Amino acid sequence: MALSAPVGAEKVSGAEHSITIHLRPVAAASYIALGALLLRDLHVLWKDKWIFVFRTIIQPFLLCFVFLYVFPEIGQGVGGRGAVAESAFATVLVPGVVGISIMFQGMQSIALNMAQEFGFTREIEDRVQAPCPIWLVAIAKVISGAAQGVISAAIVLPIADVVHAGGVHAHLDLQWPIICTLVPLACIATASLGLVLGTSFEPRNIGLMFGFIILPITFLGGTYYSWTTLAPVKVDGFSWLQALVCVNPLIYVNEGMRAAFTSFPHMHLYVIYPVLMGFAACLLSLGLRNFRRRVLS
Amino acid sequence: MPVVSVATRRHGFTEGSSAGGIIHTEELTKVYPRADFAAVDHLNLDVEAGEIFGLLGPNGAGKTTTAGILTTRVVPTSGRAFVGGVDVVAHPALAKQLSGIVSQQNTLDRQLTVWENLYFHGRLFGMGSSTSRRVATELLEQFQLEKWAKASVYALSGGMAQRLMVARAIFHRPAVLFLDEPTAGLDPQSRLTLWEILRKLNEEGQTILLTTHYMEEADKLCDRVAIMDHGRILALDSPEALKRGIGTDTVVSVRSTGDLSALGELLAREIQGVARTRVTEGVLQVEVTGEHRLVPEIVLAAERHGFDIVDLSIAEPTLETVFIRLTGRELRD
Numbered sequence: 001m002a003l004s005a006p007v008g009a010e011k012v013s014g015a016e017h018s019i020t021i022h023l024r025p026v027a028a029a030s031y032i033a034l035g036a037l038l039l040r041d042l043h044v045l046w047k048d049k050w051i052f053v054f055r056t057i058i059q060p061f062l063l064c065f066v067f068l069y070v071f072p073e074i075g076q077g078v079g080g081r082g083a084v085a086e087s088a089f090a091t092v093l094v095p096g097v098v099g100i101s102i103m104f105q106g107m108q109s110i111a112l113n114m115a116q117e118f119g120f121t122r123e124i125e126d127r128v129q130a131p132c133p134i135w136l137v138a139i140a141k142v143i144s145g146a147a148q149g150v151i152s153a154a155i156v157l158p159i160a161d162v163v164h165a166g167g168v169h170a171h172l173d174l175q176w177p178i179i180c181t182l183v184p185l186a187c188i189a190t191a192s193l194g195l196v197l198g199t200s201f202e203p204r205n206i207g208l209m210f211g212f213i214i215l216p217i218t219f220l221g222g223t224y225y226s227w228t229t230l231a232p233v234k235v236d237g238f239s240w241l242q243a244l245v246c247v248n249p250l251i252y253v254n255e256g257m258r259a260a261f262t263s264f265p266h267m268h269l270y271v272i273y274p275v276l277m278g279f280a281a282c283l284l285s286l287g288l289r290n291f292r293r294r295v296l297s
Numbered sequence: 298m299p300v301v302s303v304a305t306r307r308h309g310f311t312e313g314s315s316a317g318g319i320i321h322t323e324e325l326t327k328v329y330p331r332a333d334f335a336a337v338d339h340l341n342l343d344v345e346a347g348e349i350f351g352l353l354g355p356n357g358a359g360k361t362t363t364a365g366i367l368t369t370r371v372v373p374t375s376g377r378a379f380v381g382g383v384d385v386v387a388h389p390a391l392a393k394q395l396s397g398i399v400s401q402q403n404t405l406d407r408q409l410t411v412w413e414n415l416y417f418h419g420r421l422f423g424m425g426s427s428t429s430r431r432v433a434t435e436l437l438e439q440f441q442l443e444k445w446a447k448a449s450v451y452a453l454s455g456g457m458a459q460r461l462m463v464a465r466a467i468f469h470r471p472a473v474l475f476l477d478e479p480t481a482g483l484d485p486q487s488r489l490t491l492w493e494i495l496r497k498l499n500e501e502g503q504t505i506l507l508t509t510h511y512m513e514e515a516d517k518l519c520d521r522v523a524i525m526d527h528g529r530i531l532a533l534d535s536p537e538a539l540k541r542g543i544g545t546d547t548v549v550s551v552r553s554t555g556d557l558s559a560l561g562e563l564l565a566r567e568i569q570g571v572a573r574t575r576v577t578e579g580v581l582q583v584e585v586t587g588e589h590r591l592v593p594e595i596v597l598a599a600e601r602h603g604f605d606i607v608d609l610s611i612a613e614p615t616l617e618t619v620f621i622r623l624t625g626r627e628l629r630d
Binding site: 027030032033035036038040043044122123126133134207296 | 371390394405421
């Protein structure tokens, strides 16, 4: 077996063995390994591209189909009777649908996969043997998860915009500078959330993860309503729901999508950006810490 | 023992050189959290380049933990460990370039085909696209898996998956190939095939460290064996020397009617050269030193005292005999 590899061990026979091992500096080896980890994920994504597309559009399609087509058709339009009110709701819902798709992408591509790889397939044990620091293996997952989030946002927006009843129409007003910055930021934050969940839950507890974490995040994440309109939900004059949902990262993602895709009133951008960055940083460092703990003993 | 010098080069200059072997540990110790004993206890180990080295011991002896530390998966509590002169605790990312690992479980990438599992491993370790393609294909041929190149790894049998993992582990020509219980759970045929592969790799110069609790595997495959128990090395030598060292030439297994331990005491008294007797699973094992007419003597002595011998067999001592002599327990315990 004659392989010409940059890393190699050579044995000289004789009474004295002499071995020369060529090593790449860690930075160079890590850079190459990161590229290969991403290449692998891209390859798998391309192999399963139709599954990816179907998985990405099914939920947004159903949401838009039920809320923006079926409900108006049967006279149960959300947001009030008539095309104007229904269109106003569509304007709220469409960015929310994009936001929720980004979040589910983070769950799907990172949390579920990672829970499996840590659990019964043990694939992670090989992945962390990549010639780079362990944290970089997790970072590679977050990068590819976030990239998949960006792709799904690009697929979902047109779908959400075309599936609706006659007369019901979301008023989109694309703010490209916001789109180009906020969509990637939102994707990194939700991918980091995926990393935290994927490293925290055993595969057998995935059901719990959906029930206790993902469902509340989804329903209290401002997908179907705007955060700014929650103020009337009050107890003793205190808008408790509006305050409570502030712990939910999806609120900021969805409000950010509203700012990016519509001119509908939304939470201030100078709140959205720093809070999302804060969530991304906290979730990422928590996720990396969990990852390290799961991998090393 | 040949003199070994290991020089690890980085950026073209000598980075570190160690007088010890290609694997070298100093007082290596691991105490897991919430455990009141050391899984690895002040271990000093030197593995020479070019040898197949076996860590033999029962479950919980510390073999897997030792291999885990050397492959950077387990962080030691104290002590130092080097692979190819690289400190695995201080520079784990660097040390990983030097190791190829076959773990107990199947860790193949389920979303990739058999060929892709190799190809992407090559890319991970810095080989270019065309080199990775070529080597992946060559290795599949070498390991007789070319028919499965495009198959999902789910289609592989346990033995084939294990072979693919070995192929993947040596893809980047590691300084040391680590195998953790490589044949646990394999059928006998696959086990023989894997041994053959490992011997061949070793002939080509591959240093191999394996952990096992099969004494036969350690005996047949390894140049040197460290017998471990409770995190310590009890004995370390070639299998032949270990077996010679216990001073037993023959192990006689006797099945008989009556009280076997009484028969043991009787034979120890009446037969010359009996070093030790013990009863295990309804069989009396008699360890004997020296060559003489053992069989008739044992049969006669037993029958004189009313024991009916049902079965009697003679064998050379094995590493299991050595382990029992060292610990008083069996490997399977």
